[in-house]
Amino acid sequence: MPKSREIHLVSRPIGAPAVENFALVEREVGDAADGEVLVQNLLMSVDPAMRPRLTAGQALDEAMMGGALGRVVQSKTEAFAVGDLVSNRLGFREYFTSEGKGLTKLTPDPDLPLTVHMHALGGTGFTAYGGLLHIGQLKDGEQVFVSTAAGAVGSVAAQIAKIKGCYVVGSTGDDGKAAWLRDEVGLDAVINYKTQPIKKALEEATPKGLDVYFDNVGGEHLEAALRRMNTLGRIPVCGFISGYNSGHSNVGNLSNIIYSRVMLRGFVAPDFMHLYADFQRDMAGWLKAGKVKYQETIREGIAAAPQALIGLMAGQNAGKMLVRLAS
Amino acid sequence: MPKSREIHLVSRPIGAPAVENFALVEREVGDAADGEVLVQNLLMSVDPAMRPRLTAGQALDEAMMGGALGRVVQSKTEAFAVGDLVSNRLGFREYFTSEGKGLTKLTPDPDLPLTVHMHALGGTGFTAYGGLLHIGQLKDGEQVFVSTAAGAVGSVAAQIAKIKGCYVVGSTGDDGKAAWLRDEVGLDAVINYKTQPIKKALEEATPKGLDVYFDNVGGEHLEAALRRMNTLGRIPVCGFISGYNSGHSNVGNLSNIIYSRVMLRGFVAPDFMHLYADFQRDMAGWLKAGKVKYQETIREGIAAAPQALIGLMAGQNAGKMLVRLAS
Numbered sequence: 340m341p342k343s344r345e346i347h348l349v350s351r352p353i354g355a356p357a358v359e360n361f362a363l364v365e366r367e368v369g370d371a372a373d374g375e376v377l378v379q380n381l382l383m384s385v386d387p388a389m390r391p392r393l394t395a396g397q398a399l400d401e402a403m404m405g406g407a408l409g410r411v412v413q414s415k416t417e418a419f420a421v422g423d424l425v426s427n428r429l430g431f432r433e434y435f436t437s438e439g440k441g442l443t444k445l446t447p448d449p450d451l452p453l454t455v456h457m458h459a460l461g462g463t464g465f466t467a468y469g470g471l472l473h474i475g476q477l478k479d480g481e482q483v484f485v486s487t488a489a490g491a492v493g494s495v496a497a498q499i500a501k502i503k504g505c506y507v508v509g510s511t512g513d514d515g516k517a518a519w520l521r522d523e524v525g526l527d528a529v530i531n532y533k534t535q536p537i538k539k540a541l542e543e544a545t546p547k548g549l550d551v552y553f554d555n556v557g558g559e560h561l562e563a564a565l566r567r568m569n570t571l572g573r574i575p576v577c578g579f580i581s582g583y584n585s586g587h588s589n590v591g592n593l594s595n596i597i598y599s600r601v602m603l604r605g606f607v608a609p610d611f612m613h614l615y616a617d618f619q620r621d622m623a624g625w626l627k628a629g630k631v632k633y634q635e636t637i638r639e640g641i642a643a644a645p646q647a648l649i650g651l652m653a654g655q656n657a658g659k660m661l662v663r664l665a666s
Numbered sequence: 667m668p669k670s671r672e673i674h675l676v677s678r679p680i681g682a683p684a685v686e687n688f689a690l691v692e693r694e695v696g697d698a699a700d701g702e703v704l705v706q707n708l709l710m711s712v713d714p715a716m717r718p719r720l721t722a723g724q725a726l727d728e729a730m731m732g733g734a735l736g737r738v739v740q741s742k743t744e745a746f747a748v749g750d751l752v753s754n755r756l757g758f759r760e761y762f763t764s765e766g767k768g769l770t771k772l773t774p775d776p777d778l779p780l781t782v783h784m785h786a787l788g789g790t791g792f793t794a795y796g797g798l799l800h801i802g803q804l805k806d807g808e809q810v811f812v813s814t815a816a817g818a819v820g821s822v823a824a825q826i827a828k829i830k831g832c833y834v835v836g837s838t839g840d841d842g843k844a845a846w847l848r849d850e851v852g853l854d855a856v857i858n859y860k861t862q863p864i865k866k867a868l869e870e871a872t873p874k875g876l877d878v879y880f881d882n883v884g885g886e887h888l889e890a891a892l893r894r895m896n897t898l899g900r901i902p903v904c905g906f907i908s909g910y911n912s913g914h915s916n917v918g919n920l921s922n923i924i925y926s927r928v929m930l931r932g933f934v935a936p937d938f939m940h941l942y943a944d945f946q947r948d949m950a951g952w953l954k955a956g957k958v959k960y961q962e963t964i965r966e967g968i969a970a971a972p973q974a975l976i977g978l979m980a981g982q983n984a985g986k987m988l989v990r991l992a993s
Contacts, residue, residue: 576924597904598932
């Protein structure tokens with residue numbers, strides 16, 4: 340009967356989350372009962388979208404929810420065998436028992452590192468793929484802007500646009516990330532929004548305007564993009580990180596969507612699950628061909644999970660932020 | 667050789683437009699030359715969308731542009747005969763000559779008043795029809811909110827939604843208009859946004875949330891609707907009248923479009939011209955059956971045009987605002 344350590348939310352952050360909003364709690368996890376499996380999590384995901392759930396959605400004094408990849412260590416069901424890898428939504432804990440609901444067996448690609456199944460070849464990559472191609476209806480050769488382009492979702496979106504022959508501008512808040520986007524990823528223009536005024540910089544970087552803005556940020560980034568949208572442009576809205584800590588994110592020039600007949604559409608990956616097989620085939624090929632590059636920031640051990648989330652919100656990650664819970 | 671009086675924009679309004687921004691100018695119009703027609707305008711349209719053009723787009727010291735319906739009074743081309751009625755974009759003037767470009771022959775429906783071709787059966791009605799059914803993808807029986815629901819576009823949008831079996835809430839800024847919407851048009855709920863707090867009133871009026879918000883207003887109306895949108899809801903954005911005088915219109919809760927996966931899309935009628943024949947057939951039938959009711963506010967004479975536009979922006983119209991230039 341293993342002991343599992345897990346992260347509870349114990350108070351709701353006002354503004355940026357802080358370590359005192361979280362607690363590390365140890366509890367006994369029962370062995371697998373009939374029909375159940377016992378899963379040990381190996382890796383867990385830390386995502387910007389977790390921030391709004393700290394304000395509303397995530398219960399207090401319970402283990403937090405989040406994407407994770409685990410290994411079956413006991414099985415009393417024919418559906419799973421010991422050793423099976425299972426994607427699950429029960430991150431922020433080391434062990435859990437389950438009747439199998441919400442577990443998806445993962446067959447890792449032998450030619451790729453296991454961790455890419457947690458980002459480029461997993462949920463964040465799929466969010467970028469469907470957001471850009473399905474929600475954003477990207478066409479080859481268009482003018483594209485991606486905010487937080489060095490992030491887990493943004494970096495994949497920006498590179499898919501490059502693969503599709505587009506002119507791609509990315510923003511980031513860090514000179515090191517900007518250099519990676521320019522020199523490794525090969526974006527056409529990169530804006531450091533912490534050192535350059537975003538509206539002026541975006542205007543200069545987009546002489547042919549914008550057909551698609553992949554928005555992870557909202558706020559000033561969205562205002563800057565709205566000024567540059569071409570007729571019948573599209574803005575898939577993946578995140579509003581600029582407003583996550585404050586709870587609001589003002590946009591003052593939304594009326595521009597009328598004159599240019601622009602579509603904004605919020606989305607989550609389950610909106611385009613019918614594309615998942617296409618995504619896996621395309622993305623595995625791009626990763627193996629080196630056409631999609633990625634960065635990872637991996638923290639070690641469950642106790643590091645709160646700081647990983649706090650650090651993510653402060654931009655301390657390069658690429659996907661993960662926590663390794665076991666190996 | 668007739669004299670034509672026309673309205674010039676002589677200075678750009680700061681905030682609400684005022685009479686001193688306009689001038690009535692008389693000039694000679696030549697007779698029709700070979701290949702030309704001379705048109706006398708009978709009716710001209712006054713629309714909220716004209717306001718942004720006063721800030722940028724409409725040249726100073728020239729006759730203003732706007733929808734109009736005229737009659738051919740001289741013709742030196744086989745394309746038009748004297749007496750033909752022609753829709754045109756050359757409102758704000760009594761006469762003009764033309765080679766025919768931009769003129770569309772109108773065959774009025776003998777069972778309907780000529781003026782309905784200027785609103786419910788014309789551009790404003792078509793804007794409502796395509797905005798709701800094509801851009802908004804309205805489905806039978808959905809939950810719908812229409813802002814400025816007593817206006818020329820809003821009143822048609824609200825009634826099409828009723829014809830489609832929807833639950834329809836409308837907003838207006840006047841008790842008389844509210845009574846018309848409730849008692850004559852038969853909306854399910856009506857909000858006077860000048861006497862009721864829009865967010866609370868909309869919440870109370872939409873127990874099943876909103877699937878479609880037909881937005882003519884932006885600003886606080888849009889914020890109120892964003893709080894009520896159901897999953898995969900749609901917001902066709904037809905106008906942002908709340909920001910037309912000030913030039914901006916803040917929206918603070920746009921991030922809601924992510925959680926509910928909402929689409930906002932700005933549009934103009936030319937985006938769905940392929941629906942025009944369907945629209946004319948449907949709308950003529952609805953008008954004759956009394957299923958679409960309308961109001962008109964008709965000012966007399968070209969000199970009244972500036973005050974008609976000023977009054978429209980102040981809500982002094984009931985339904986479509988027109989100016990009759992001749993009969």
